[in-house]
Amino acid sequence: MSNETSAVAAPEDRDAEATVRPKRLAEFVGQQRVREQLEVLLHSALRRGSPPDHILLSGSPGLGKTTLSMIVATELGSGLRLTSGPAIERAGDLAAVLTSLSAGDVLFIDEIHRIARPAEELLYSAMEDFRVDVVVGKGPGATAIPLDVEPFTLVGATTRAGLLTGPMRDRFGFVGHLDFYEPDELERVLSRSAQILNIAITPDGAAEIASRSRGTPRIANRLLRRVRDYAEVRGAGVVDLPAARAALKVYDVDPLGLDRLDRAVLRALVENFGGGPVGLSTLAIAVGEQPDTVAEVCEPFLLRAGLLARTPRGRVATANAWRHLGRTPPPQIATPVTQAPEGLFNLDP
Known part of the structure; x- marks a missing residue:
């Protein structure tokens, strides 16, 4: 059992996450602006009787991009096909998926920025003209066979919107960015999940978990299950404030929500490199992780x-990082700030 609070879902957590996923827009907590925009988009398409424009959702892992794609299909009463960018290695892989879609289906491609370039170019014509050209043969004798694709809606999700090519981004009629959640929104997420999972939880217990969940519902739900385990084994079976604090100490989640890897990154910056600056690859080697993990998770x-x-x-540790580790920051970076900035979870992306 991992004690990391990464927002990247582990295989053993996916069944539990599926249980608490909201099925309709009305059940989805948070992301008010994106939710309202999607509601208008989908209801308009239903009135016209045609598929809505293609949808791109960006944001950090665990904020609800996959859940929203499923909700889009449910609200439209359409079928849903799920795949991911890394799984589409060749144009033929994508052509097989596209030609199997029924009219009005929703195709969800997670991490769409990692789709192979030949497949991406094939996707252009499918998104615009609902047609794909399949090349048969090689060399001078190769022939392109045009195949019609049923009208569909593509929902693409990405954690690295800046890596999308311009032509790909331009083909999406709606682009929504998912922000980190406020603590009160996470408390509502936790209350809903606790009810579904039949977990006894108190308001102060929910507030404590929410405050350490890094603004991410997936992490909040994962910590809820770990605190429940602790409460059942070492407590009275209720997720209250004492149980939450004790359990999160066991699982190495500090009051700011930092886990072992986060603190390892900060310690490497402060103790190994004097606060930085240091390059991402060097920092990743120092903590024994891949650069992508440090960049996308921490x-x-x-x-x-x-x-x-x-x-x-390169990366630099701030004065707050030094203080969080119990160290005195050097004079050149010391500031009077002694806590995390106000509005921790509502900063502009």
């Missing part, structure tokens, strides 16, 4: 928490 929250800064020369 950095977004550390940046928003005011513990890490990016500079042209």
Whole structure:
């Protein structure tokens, strides 16, 4: 059992996450602006009797991109096909998926920025003209066979919107960015999940878990299950404030929501490199992780928490990072700030 609070879902957690996923827009907590925009888009399409424009959802892992794609299909009363960018290695793989779609289906491609370039070029014509050209043969004798595709809606999800090519981004009629959640929104998520999972939870217990969930519903639900386990084994079976604090200490989640890997990154910056600047690859080697893991799992929250800064020369630990580790920051970076910035979870992306 992992004690990490990564927002990337582990296989053993997916069944539990599926149980608490909202099925309709009205059940979806948070992301008010994106939810309202999607409601208008989908209801308009239903009135016209035609598929809505293609949808691109961006944001950090665990904020609800996959859930929203499923909700889109449910609201439209359509079938849903799920795949991912890394799984589409060749144009033929994508052509097989596209030609198997029924009219009005929703195709969800997770991590769409990682789709292979030949497949991406094939997707252009499918998105615009509902047609794909399948090349048969090789060399001078190769022939392109046009195949019609039933009208469909593509929902693409990405954690790295900046890696999308311009032509790909331009083909989406709606682009929504999912922000980190406020603590009160996470408390509502936890209350809903606890009811579905038949977990006894108190308001102060929910508030404590929410405050350590890094603004991410997936992490909040994962911590809820771990606190439930602790409460059942070492407590009275109720997720209250004492149980939450004791359990999260066991699972190495500190009051800011930092886990072992987050603190390892900060310690490497402060203790190994004097606060930085240091390059991402070097930092990743120092903590024994892949650069993508540090960049996609740790950095977004550390940046928003005011513990890490990016500079042209590399990553730098802020004065708050030094203080969080119980160290005195050097005079050149010391500031009077003694806590994380106000509005921790509502900073502009």
